[in-house]
Amino acid sequence: MDKKTTKEREMKMKNNEIKSILSAEMVSKKRNGNYIARWTYFYRMGKDSDTYKERVQKRLPSAVVVDCGDHYANFNGGASIQNSSHFWVEFNL
Numbered sequence: 001m002d003k004k005t006t007k008e009r010e011m012k013m014k015n016n017e018i019k020s021i022l023s024a025e026m027v028s029k030k031r032n033g034n035y036i037a038r039w040t041y042f043y044r045m046g047k048d049s050d051t052y053k054e055r056v057q058k059r060l061p062s063a064v065v066v067d068c069g070d071h072y073a074n075f076n077g078g079a080s081i082q083n084s085s086h087f088w089v090e091f092n093l
Helices: 006-022 049-059
Strands: 026-029 035-040 064-071 086-092
Touching (some): 006 026, 035 049, 049 064, 049 086
């Protein structure tokens, strides 16, 4: 049986809603209340972190973008999103 509290279920649902709105591969919430959305890439295809910053601002008008960036990592098959190359945007709702 799943013994998660109602608050944990609501937080998970909210993360999934944000994930689908932004078309992100991963959304997580930090202890300070900020969210981080991540999009992995193998080739940049002309995109940069500003592309995703604008996406967050357009699709979530109430979001305040705190920071954004590009994490580059050498290819490692099976690596997690955080350990792969990805663009990230940190924002607060």
